[in-house]
Amino acid sequence: MPDYVLKATAGNGQIRVFAATTQGLAETARRLHQTSPVVTQALGRLLxxxxxMGSMMKNADELITLKIAGDGPLSGLLVTADAKGNVKGYPYVNDLHDTMESPLPVSEAIGGGALNIMKDIGLKEPYVGYSPLISGELAEDLTYYYAQSEQIPTSVSLGVLLNNDGTVRQAGGFIIQLMPDTDDEVIDALEAALADTPSLTKLLDEGKSLEAIMEDLFRNLSLKVNKTEITRFSCDCSRQRITKALTSIGKEDLIDMISDQEDIEINCDFCKEKYLFSTADLESILTRIEENEG
Ligand SMILES: [Zn+2]
Incomplete structure (x- = not known):
């Protein structure tokens, strides 16, 4: 079954619920980036x-970028998502030489640092939110971000369960938000529900569906599923985009590259797709820049 996001409300519309099952997404990222176990977990969680968060956006052309910058050995992660379920991302370091036998906690790999969230909502300037990392485990950091930066009481859960060979067995998560002025009894019922729920990935691994897990979690709060949407790892890079990036590096660097008289290979950061540019290709890019300078 493909990965998907489930959107629902509960507690008479006072609670917004977004839940996702993302094994394919996290495993695709692991395969593309050849990540060691702790990096697979960190990247899978952020994806x-x-x-x-992509599915929470209101307009189809919005984009959201989540950037983690840490002082741990992983250094950071970057993830971009659109409102149509397309998600891509990469780790700054793909292999921390950790093993399944001696796992490294995600918080240790990331360390202290900051979470940056950029929302491109079609205005000139993107919305930029920032909060410090409070645990480095990512779910708590996002919960804190929502409280600090957007003043929305939120519960976030993100999990990636690995097989013994380091491949992704299960992945998933949820974001649960309270609307302003939610009744106290709804808040209490939600807190009680969240307190005794075991991890989402564990429940998925027992063969339960996302719907069944969420219905069980909200059994006292009448869950209403509004819709489900497919999500996937998807990169929109193209030769045209890479060419545009080369155009923006500046004449001096291009001239240097041309004088080496060697083909250059550029890999997409997100999906590792290779793009080859010959000296002739580089020369035609340079010609175009010079023409534009008039
Ligand atoms: Zn790509």
Whole structure:
């Protein structure tokens, strides 16, 4: 079954619920980036957050970028998602030489630092939110971000469960938000529900569907599923885009590259797709820049 996001409300519309199952997304990222176990977990969690937060956007052409910058050995992660379920991302370091036998906690790999969220909502300037990392485990950091930056009481869960060979067995997460002025009894019921729910990935691994897990979680709060949407790892890079990037690096650097008389290979950061540019290709880019300078 493909990965998907489930959108629902509960507690008479006072609770917004977004839940996702993302094994394919996290495993595709692991395969593309050849990540070691702790990096697979960190990237899978942030990609899941991207799926969820992409699906929360109101307009089809919006984009959201989540950037983690840490002082740990992983250094950082970047994830971009659109409102149509397309998510892509990469780690700054793909292999921390950790193993399944001696796992490194995600918080240790990331360390202290900051979470940046950029929302491109079609205005000239993107919305930029920022909060410090409070745990480095990512779910808590996002919960804190929502409280600090957007003043929305939110519960975030993100999880990636690995097989013994380091491939992704299960991945998923949820974002649950309270609307302003939610009744106290709804808040209490939600807190009680969240307190005794085991991890989402564990429940998925027992063969339960996302719907069944969420219905069980909200059994006292009458869950209403509004819709489900497919989500996937998808990169929109193209030769045209890479050419545009080369155009913007500046004449001096291009002239240097041309004088080397060697083909250059550029890999997309997100999906590792290779793009080859011959000296002749580079020369035609340079010609175009010079023409534009008039
Ligand atoms: Zn790409």
């Amino acid at each position: 899941t957050a991207g799926s969820l």
